[in-house]
Amino acid sequence: MPIATVNPADGETLKTYEPMGEEELERRLQLAEATFRTYRLSSFTDRSRLLLQAANLLEEDQRDIARVMTTEMGKPIRQARAEAAKCARAMRWYAERAEELLADERPADADVADSGGTRALVRYRPLGPVLAVMPWNFPLWQVIRFAAPALMAGNVGLLKHASNVPQTALYLEDLFHRAGFTEGCFQTLLVGSGAVDEILRDERVKAATLTGSEPxxxxxxxxxxxxxxxxxLELGGSDPFVVMPSADLDRAARVAVTARVQNNGQSCIAAKRFIVHSDVYDVFAERFTEGMKALKVGDPLEEDTDVGPLASEQGRADLEELVDDARRGGAGVLCGGERPDGPGWYYPPTVLTGLTREMRIHREEAFGPVATLYRAADLDEAVLIANDSPFGLSSNVWTQDEAEVDRFARDLEAGGVFVNGMTASHPAFPFGGVKRSGYGRELSGHGIREFCNITTVWHGA
Known part of the structure; x- marks a missing residue:
């Protein structure tokens, strides 16, 4: 794939970039290593000051960078502005809390004495240059949720962004430079995916984080x-959205629409499989489908657009194949399911019913505004359907019954269980999944410690 901005609303190539050559890549790796030697010794106060300045600059740039994101990957402009604002808040969150999150820990005196020591502590030290391989769907947020904690921990970052969002990638490097970070603290590597293996093998790169596909x-x-x-690793999901009889059906149906089509349906934590108790299935299905039909599909730069184009022509083709496969297997279509005429990589909000385990969409992630509806006879069947997936990123549960909440929280195979609300990422809460959704955690104290050397310092008598 060339490194280029291709507007998904009309397929026009706006900008192209030459990949970095070996000489430039080597210069940047040397710079990252050299910068880390001094940056790791900087104080939390200095790091915080720089990150807060980056947050201020991002807020000033909000409208401009939002337009860049929308032009590069098609998200509705309102959502692009919200993404930029969310990134600024996350930077402030880490700037204000990192020192506390990484404070030295002191084991209990009794345990220290039992070890034969006089005192001990656990210290969190940075690892070094960390490679971030990031996707296009949230081109700012995916990077910031790595960069903010990594920089506050004293690491330096090397960004290999998706090849279809080069302007956003370059903006991020410039943002940190303008904020006052030394040049080598955060660098964008304009390289293709084929260069990742070589970079990972370089001894100067100490760790890696990736959000993207299973392969x-x-x-x-x-x-x-x-x-x-x-x-x-965060490798996507096919999150269940479970609706039980005690749920507020009007609100559940409204939130379900947003949960499915946020970011044009191209979100790892978007609800994708809607599992509804038989007692309320028909009512929920009707209200949900009405909500999906009412969405405005169109130019993502228009303020009232709900769903823009998919980010790439191949992405739309992949989504169509999943829908067509389900149809051939006997699935019903309550709305959508047909590619519209005209330019751009648009696909309509779609609701499928009558799914079986043999259909590809039952076990593969649908990355676009396509929802699958399942009927469950009771809580036990709802849990079985929800867990019948190779993924386990997050989940949504709608019920007013606390016993049901406890059961879902215990038995759903996911990194998150969101009750009576839509799954969302927030810097205060750990984010990540199980099964093929990956391993490790981003965000919160768990996320900032992922790329730290957890060091025991022990003193004898």
């Missing part, structure tokens, strides 16, 4: 395992 995750994990380097 990409396997490749990074394989090389990192061979090189014995720490990795954090």
């Amino acid at each position: 990409a995750g396997r490749a990074v994990a394989s090389t990192s395992g061979e090189m014995v380097k720490k990795t954090v």
